[in-house]
Amino acid sequence: MKHLLSLIVWLINWMPAGAQSTSYSRDVNEKIRQVEQRLASGIRLPADKDWTIQERMQYYDVPGISIAVVNNYQIEWAKAYGWADADQRRPLTTQTRFQAGRINQAVHGTGVMVQVQNKKIDLFADINTYLTSWKFPYDSVAKGKRINLMQLLTHRAGLVPVLFSGYPVGVPLPTVVQILEGRKPASTPAIRSVSEPGVRTKYSGGGLMISQQLLMDVTGQTYDPYMSENVFxxxxxxxxxxxxxxGKDDDLASGHDFTGQVIEGHYKIYPEQAATGLWTTPSDLARYMIEMQLAYGGKSGQVLTPETARLQLMPYEGSSNAVGLNTFPDAQPPLFTDSYGPSTAGFNVSFVESLTQGYGAVILMNSVNGFIADEILNSIARVYQWPNFYKPTVRQTVVVPESVLEAYVGNYQEDNLIYTITRENNRLFEHVKGSSRAELFPKSPTQFFFRSFDAEVEFVRDASGKVVKRTMVYNGQKSEAKRIN
Known part of the structure; x- marks a missing residue:
């Protein structure tokens, strides 16, 4: 009986999201079925067949995925797969909340633009004009230039490149000012200039935290109530x-590592709200997506006017970044905006849309391994016939003896990153601590390629035949990691 009940729970969990309360048309249900069965990599092998979503979740050790698909400016369907918590065998639903991580930058940007629209903030004024609880301490590094809010939101302020790693549940959390000053209990350095503003694009979560403090100082409100009232x-x-x-964990997904294990404490807490603190669902992010699409096209103004929405969504000052968003390098109509990748500890997010044609998708995963998102997006794009999205490349592989593969196993260091190469029989994998594990496919005995992203790796030997380094070519740039053991 126990096994039968477990099977029933599992089957219910794989039913179309909201099946007990939502009825989709036959056409939509058929599209869902096709999406679930047509997952594909952007780099294909000659013998490849499409995968099912269940097969790839198992392959990547991803316990749970929640999806919302937008078509014709509407949420056409939403569905959740797998577990909110693999240890508890707690089923995932479309109402389960995930940590959204960096996609929150777009939502935060909209919250800021509300005050720009209300003429309470000038995007191009010195930030210290508006900061009252704290002032940015300019020094000689800024070369006499002043930082403005637009630079903060597009990562062109020349600030220390801070990434926030979160805090265990139950420990004292820093205030925003403590984060900005790098004072305990903050675990990150003070937010200061490392170069003059306006010269280059360099991600800084600290810049977003300055913009959060500025927003609170201007409005006189704490951050969550403000965003709830003005955006949510x-x-x-x-x-x-x-x-x-x-306060109920049943509402929240637990984060999982690349092996599918629940991370310690189930998730981390991020007091850095503007940078990475949002808990949400794909359907909620899809509602945000749709409103920005409509506003961009001049068809709505529930939060931002079309003029303000376009200001937020257009790339700024030679950068590929818009306010709170990253754009595809070849972004042109139909303009796709994209923000995805490792979200927070144990979570991943993918957010892709066409601003001009009213379609897109949001995929939230409670796993550090987010490679499956691209394969799901490829399937959605094929089923819904998104133009110019899925353009696969077919590549050949060769057979490499296991003894040769074993010679590559070890750790390779590039700056502060350590790449760990492991072998499982005749398969080689690469893993960076805290991120996904990716399989390496051989194009020659020394050269390999990834299928999850378009990059090539080569293992280099010295004159004695010892493997001494690993090189990688990605986006036309070559990097080198020396073997350390």
């Missing part, structure tokens, strides 16, 4: 917040 409620984002208001 107008758009019907009922499952989005920066604080765990319910």
């Amino acid at each position: 409620k107008p758009l019907g984002m009922i499952n989005s917040s920066y604080i765990l208001a319910s």
